[in-house]
Amino acid sequence: MRNRRRLALSYNLAALALFLELALHHAPPLAGAQPLPWQLCNATSGNYTEGSTFQANVRALAKALPGNASSSASLFATGAAGAAPDKVYAIALCRGDTNASSCAACVANAFNNAQQLCALNKRATMFDDPCILRYSDQDILANVTDNRGMFVAWNYNNVSAAKAQAFDAASGRLVNATADYAAADSVKRFGTGEVGFDDVTYPRIFSLAQCTPDMSAAECRSCLGDIIRRMTPRYFVGKPGGRVFGVRCNFRFESYSFFAGRPLLQLPGPPPPPANMTPPAPGISQGRKTTHRTGRVLAITLPIAGAMLALVVFACFCSWTRRTSARKASSVPLPCSTNPDDIKSIDSLLLPLPTLQIATDNFAEKNKLGEGGFGAVYKGVLPEGQEIAVKRLSQSSRQGLEELKTELVLVAKLRHKNLVSLVGVCLEEDEKLLVYEYMPNKSLDTILFDYEKSKDLDWEKRLKIVNGVARGLQYLHEDSQLRVVHRDLKASNVLLDFDYNPKISDFGLAKLFEWEQTQDVTSHIAGTYGYMSPEYAMRGQYSVKSDAFSFGVMILEIVTGRRNSSFASNSEQSIDLLSFVWEHWTTGTIEELLDPAMGDRSANGQILKLVNIALLCVQDNPADRPMMSAVNVMLGSNTVSIQAPSRPTFCIQDMDGADTDTFSRGAFRFQSTGTRKTNAAPSPNEVSLTELEPR
Incomplete structure (x- = not known):
């Protein structure tokens, strides 16, 4: 039941995000709803320049802090680099329920995002799950109680008027108890909690609280108490979920389980409310309609x-x-x-x-x-x-x-x-x-595989598309309130806006996963030939690593300008796209297969990195393929080492007697040689739904 409610009433993407500078005297402006990460850039503090000593110090911390935080028992690290006036201070805090690898990846990605979203600003803060990062030219390590600069977000739904008062009381009791638990944790200053609630729609309430571990118990409880008292009456009345992101302390409550593992604290549920419970005062209940x-x-x-x-x-x-x-x-x-x-x-x-x-x-x-x-x-x-x-x-x-x-x-x-x-x-x-x-540039395939239009896709635009799709997949797999496997990622399902920003579309074949779930099996194999991973096409096994495989194929199409299906339809071409790329990779001649429409080849080093990442994504064993968060770290960093790929699995299609328009009777075999046998050409229409009979 808990998992069902979690999927049902999950956070509506922080329906409103509110940026607060608590120490300033002006009213905090509203910020539009957006997915994580959220950035706080202080442009008034001054900027540094490209190639400066300050930038070198930021990059030194970006190299050191991910490992320091992930190897710490408290998942927390501070650091300083350089000497005044170019000295940089930094704080990195990972959520107490995450693991070391996720912590390292998040902090590394946060540094990269900060340098892009707060470009050349000397002070930047990134709020993400499961980490928070702040760096500054000021000594932010000296005062552990300085929690200025926050984001506040709340669930856009409303608890029913009859239940709101009781819900607020139960969630307030839980949040404060969780704050007490976190303050008493001498290692991580971290706590999670759960309490039952007498409501069909919201039967349970979950909470999380955390401080930086360099705070004392009293400092932690004071910090949490301050943001709970200040934010709850103003933003969370009658809401089934909300959160306050602060660098030094933060808390969150929801009507679904949003953290890993069992709650560290479990409170007894409240007694059933009286039948004639008085609704909240008009000033509170106004606007609490079902319309949101x-x-x-x-x-x-x-x-x-x-x-x-x-x-x-x-x-x-x-x-x-x-x-x-x-x-x-x-x-x-x-x-x-x-x-x-x-x-x-x-x-x-x-x-x-x-x-x-x-x-x-x-x-x-x-x-x-x-x-x-x-x-x-x-x-x-x-x-x-x-x-x-x-x-x-x-x-x-x-x-x-x-x-x-x-x-x-x-x-x-x-x-x-x-x-x-x-x-x-x-x-x-x-x-x-x-x-x-409406997306004015239509789908990626309409431009990428058109001889004239593809000239509009220079290297920078192609890299932007790859980065955007990777971020979208990470959101689906790891960051959203739902864990989603797309199952049909391909160039025709990536739409481009006016500025060539990519947007993943067509979720008709998508599958929901529980957070603890790693894979599933289906007898109804659906997708598009050429993008399906071997374990899915042969055994019906799908996971987030199936999408990673499709993503890898798509990268190779973007780099080469060739459809993966074009090899099957071209009788003069004896090998498939993966074989084609692998042969050039092993002989060191990748530049020979690059799409001439990209123009400038000065970025060949980056292109080689992109091909390396793509080949890792199409590895035969799903365990050898990277998670999308790791892919984003590799894409965004020039210092992260990328392992060499192994020979990927190449797909051979037997289509004797098959309906090639729908692949309704197709069966697939996989081998890791560079040869290919094709008895029939696949449909040039690249049908979205593929019915297969796995062997």
């Missing part, structure tokens, strides 16, 4: 996870929209829901069919952006001028219905700058439509 808007999109609150409830949601949508001639303006639970609190505020996520018909000129052929395995995508313009992309499921096919349900549930919950954003959904009459933000 973020732009045009509403999060879907689900009581259980998985495909079963996705089916319920979808069935309710269809039933409701067909039976309702005019949609109400008020927020009403779906009529077919067995629990009125299970699904909230669906109304504003639904878009009327006539609106989308007008927006797309009735799905005119001239507005078609492309076509996939389940239907076409059309460009449209909403009445207020917003450009959209409308994914239209084919009316003649029942295939893809489950994928549409999965995509609706997942995309409504996930928010990251490298994931495509959902605008709305339409399920009227026989139409099943998902509406997304």
Whole structure:
């Protein structure tokens, strides 16, 4: 039940993030919602220059602190480098429930992010999970109680008015008890807690508190007490979750388990509330309606996870929209829901069919952006001028219905700058439509594999795309409130905005994992030929390492400008893309296979590093492939050593008697030789859904 609730009511991506300078006298400005990491840059402190002694000192700390923090029993490290006026001080703190490797990777990535997001600033702070980093030209090590500069975030949902007062009391009791536990921990100054709550939607409350271990018990408790007292009444009243990020102390509470391992502290649940519990005062309950808007999109609150409830949601949508001639303006639970609190505020996520018909000129052929395995995508313009992309499921096919349900549930919950954003959904009459933000440069494959258009993708743009996709995958695998395996990552599912920033799309085949889960097995193998990992195609085993394999293939396509499927369709080409790259890698002639459209070859050293990372991602054994957090560390650092890859597994396809348009009867064999036998060419359309019979 706890895991179900965790997936159902997870943090809505810190729906509002508030930047606070506690020591300053002006009112703190609001910051737009964004995924971690959050940065605090102090541009008024002065800047350093490229190649300066100050920059060298920052880089020296970036090299030392990840190892120092991860090897410490307290997962904490401080350091100083250089001499005045170029001396740099730094603090790195990893969450007490993380492991050494995750700690090191997070701190290294935080240094890299700080130098990019706070470019040339002498003072920078990065808040991330599972680490916090601050460096400065001031001696931030001298005063352990200086906690200035924070981020505050809260869950955008609301506890029901009848339960809010009791929930606030229970969460407050738990947070304070967890703070006491953390202060008493002489090694890590870290604590986690849990308490039961008498509510169907929020049956448990979880909390975490931490201070830097160089604080005394009294200093830690005072620091935590201060931010609890200051922030809770102002931001967390009636909220099922919230957090305060501070360098010296921080706390968090949620209605789902968000930390590793069992809670270190368990409180007894409160007695059942009286039947006539008085609702909170009007000043508190105002705005505590079930409607919670973020732009045009509403999060879907689900009581259980998985495909079963996705089916319920979808069935309710269809039933409701067909039976309702005019949609109400008020927020009403779906009529077919067995629990009125299970699904909230669906109304504003639904878009009327006539609106989308007008927006797309009735799905005119001239507005078609492309076509996939389940239907076409059309460009449209909403009445207020917003450009959209409308994914239209084919009316003649029942295939893809489950994928549409999965995509609706997942995309409504996930928010990251490298994931495509959902605008709305339409399920009227026989139409099943998902509406997304419009991406003017369409998908990566439409540019990368076009002889003329590919010239627009210089090395810098290609590197930006690789970095963005890697960050998006890390969010899906490790950083979001849900742990998601995409299962169909490929160039056509990476969309590009006006500035060529990439966004991962098409979550129809995605799978949810529990946090403790490492892999799963399916007899229904779905994906795209050429991007599937060997263990998945042969045995149906998938994990985050399956996405890593697909990511590696895509990197090689970006570097070479060649489709992995082009080798199969070219009768004159005897080897596949992985074999092709491996041969050049072993002979030291990688530059011969680079896409000429990239232009300037002065970055050959970086390109070689990118190929090295790609070959690590396509290793035969999933355990030998890196996690995406490690990939991001390798991409962002010039000092991290990258191991040499082994020969990857190469895929051979037997297609005797197969339907090559759908691969519905295809079977795969894998070997690590450079030879290839092809009996039939795969579909040039690169169908999204692949039905295979694994041996």
